[in-house]
Amino acid sequence: MFRKAFGLAGAAGLVLTLGPSLQPATAAPATNSAVAAACALGLGSFDSADGVNSRVVSATAPPTVSPALNTPNLYTTPYAVSNPTAFTAVPAGSGRTTRSGKVVWGAGYLMESTYTIGSDGKIVGTPVFKRIGNGWGGRFLIQSQYKASATSKPTRTMLYSQDMYGKFGRWTDVGKGLRNTGYVTGMSTMKSFALIATTPTYDMFLANNRAGGLYTVKIPTSVPLKPIITPVRTSSWQIFEQLVAAPCGKTGSILLGIDKDTKTAYLYAVGHANGTSTVIKSLGKAPGAFTDWEHFRFTPSYDPLTGG
Numbered sequence: 001m002f003r004k005a006f007g008l009a010g011a012a013g014l015v016l017t018l019g020p021s022l023q024p025a026t027a028a029p030a031t032n033s034a035v036a037a038a039c040a041l042g043l044g045s046f047d048s049a050d051g052v053n054s055r056v057v058s059a060t061a062p063p064t065v066s067p068a069l070n071t072p073n074l075y076t077t078p079y080a081v082s083n084p085t086a087f088t089a090v091p092a093g094s095g096r097t098t099r100s101g102k103v104v105w106g107a108g109y110l111m112e113s114t115y116t117i118g119s120d121g122k123i124v125g126t127p128v129f130k131r132i133g134n135g136w137g138g139r140f141l142i143q144s145q146y147k148a149s150a151t152s153k154p155t156r157t158m159l160y161s162q163d164m165y166g167k168f169g170r171w172t173d174v175g176k177g178l179r180n181t182g183y184v185t186g187m188s189t190m191k192s193f194a195l196i197a198t199t200p201t202y203d204m205f206l207a208n209n210r211a212g213g214l215y216t217v218k219i220p221t222s223v224p225l226k227p228i229i230t231p232v233r234t235s236s237w238q239i240f241e242q243l244v245a246a247p248c249g250k251t252g253s254i255l256l257g258i259d260k261d262t263k264t265a266y267l268y269a270v271g272h273a274n275g276t277s278t279v280i281k282s283l284g285k286a287p288g289a290f291t292d293w294e295h296f297r298f299t300p301s302y303d304p305l306t307g308g
Contacts, residue, residue, distance in 0.1 A: 088299055095118060097116065138162055144195060146199065159173075181223050187229075193207045209237075212238040248307075255269075256295075
């Protein structure tokens with residue numbers, strides 16, 4: 001969306017009314033906050049003043065959210081900045097952190113964005129923006145990178161994007177640039193995708209659509225691109241414009257659903273993806289207002305995703 005244009009227990013199948021909207025069905029309230037508290041999601045967002053906010057959403061029941069750490073005046077460019085991938089956040093000594101990820105400038109300039117902040121959130125030094133290519137305007141951008149261990153180098157890096165008409169594409173980093181390795185149509189009703197698994201042979205997303213369904217989208221790394229779409233839930237998930245996921249436990253995830261109409265968010269603990277048998281537990285409404293216009297995840301340099 002363009003800023004200027006624009007150990008888990010079983011689920012009991014409840015629908016909780018939240019004012020005029022619904023919390024997604026088949027997500028039972030969690031009762032064991034001690035188990036859930038070990039998991040957290042580093043949430044980033046773009047504010048209306050060319051800056052970035054970062055918060056930690058912890059999987060307690062109800063969820064807890066840290067105060068926002070603001071990095072002001074980061075993207076003071078003549079272009080609207082949109083479609084961030086996840087950003088790695090790596091300690092740089094003396095309380096500093098270096099962040100790196102991809103964003104889209106204007107109508108489609110793909111940029112690698114790297115900058116360092118101090119403990120107060122302010123920029124240290126000069127941010128580096130490296131132009132990768134053109135033609136990247138669309139609904140979102142997701143980067144998948146597989147590493148076998150914390151000390152190994154990535155064995156593959158892929159980018160996924162969906163254009164304004166719903167055409168879904170994949171690009172593979174071949175060392176000297178990005179090569180398109182397939183397009184598919186038929187997913188135009190999907191609203192948001194959250195990466196939950198990376199393996200040597202496939203990536204997997206949780207995605208919701210306008211009709212209220214929640215699905216896994218499994219994409220083998222083979223060519224041509226052939227997504228495997230499996231229903232997880234069939235109703236009530238349409239309220240979320242954006243989904244953000246992080247690993248939780250050995251094979252699960254936590255999933256933050258953001259409703260931009262009401263500026264609210266709800267957190268879920270999701271077991272290992274297994275179609276309609278997937279366990280989903282509601283941890284409740286996250287406190288505070290989610291008023292920023294685009295959200296993404298901060299990750300460690302080694303980020304094993306094993307949710308599907």
